[in-house]
Amino acid sequence: MILKKFSVILHPSRAPKIIEVIWQPPPPFWTKFNTSGSTSGIMSSCGGIFRENNSELLICFGENTGIGNALNVELSDAMRAIELANTHQRRNLWLEADSELVIRAFKNHDLVPYHLRDRWLNCMLLTRSMNFMATHIFREGNACANLLADASHSLENITVWMNLPSSISESYCKNILGLPNFRFVTY
Numbered sequence: 001m002i003l004k005k006f007s008v009i010l011h012p013s014r015a016p017k018i019i020e021v022i023w024q025p026p027p028p029f030w031t032k033f034n035t036s037g038s039t040s041g042i043m044s045s046c047g048g049i050f051r052e053n054n055s056e057l058l059i060c061f062g063e064n065t066g067i068g069n070a071l072n073v074e075l076s077d078a079m080r081a082i083e084l085a086n087t088h089q090r091r092n093l094w095l096e097a098d099s100e101l102v103i104r105a106f107k108n109h110d111l112v113p114y115h116l117r118d119r120w121l122n123c124m125l126l127t128r129s130m131n132f133m134a135t136h137i138f139r140e141g142n143a144c145a146n147l148l149a150d151a152s153h154s155l156e157n158i159t160v161w162m163n164l165p166s167s168i169s170e171s172y173c174k175n176i177l178g179l180p181n182f183r184f185v186t187y
Helices: 070-087 100-105 114-127 143-154 166-177
Strands: 017-021 031-040 043-051 057-067 092-097 131-136 159-161 181-185
Touching (some): 031 070, 031 143, 057 070, 057 143, 070 092, 070 100, 070 114, 100 131
Antiparallel strands (some): 017 181, 057 159
16 A cells, blocks of 8 residues: 555566576586686686596596686686596597586687687687587586586695595585476576
């Protein structure tokens, strides 16, 4: 009654749509790399995890990338993934990122900032010697990479783990079991 008196118009809020997001392992003989970046104030970091088709951990890493914006850190993470895949002789690489802009950069190199362009083009050259694909995943399905990126702000150098860091064990187990995370979207 009071709202009507002051001519306040209420619009019924719509219930959020709930999207079930489940991490999917790669096909046989492929390596999947999930990548994510994190920014905190002026500092940024990235992290990622390589897994085989049985969801088994190959390696994961975290890196403090210093000063940078979200696009720079996400692109740096994708480039680090390609470089690590090449170093470890992974020839079937599926890169999965929660940044749609990074996925678009694989199709349009003009989206890559000039100061990263040389490294980016070198990475694109590496992908030509691989079976390579890059796809988007919602952040909710990329929890392991997100946790690694968030934890990497305090690192001084790139850190590579050959064993599962305890900070991602819960999310890793959810992935192995095929348990969903949920994304809430309002329209």
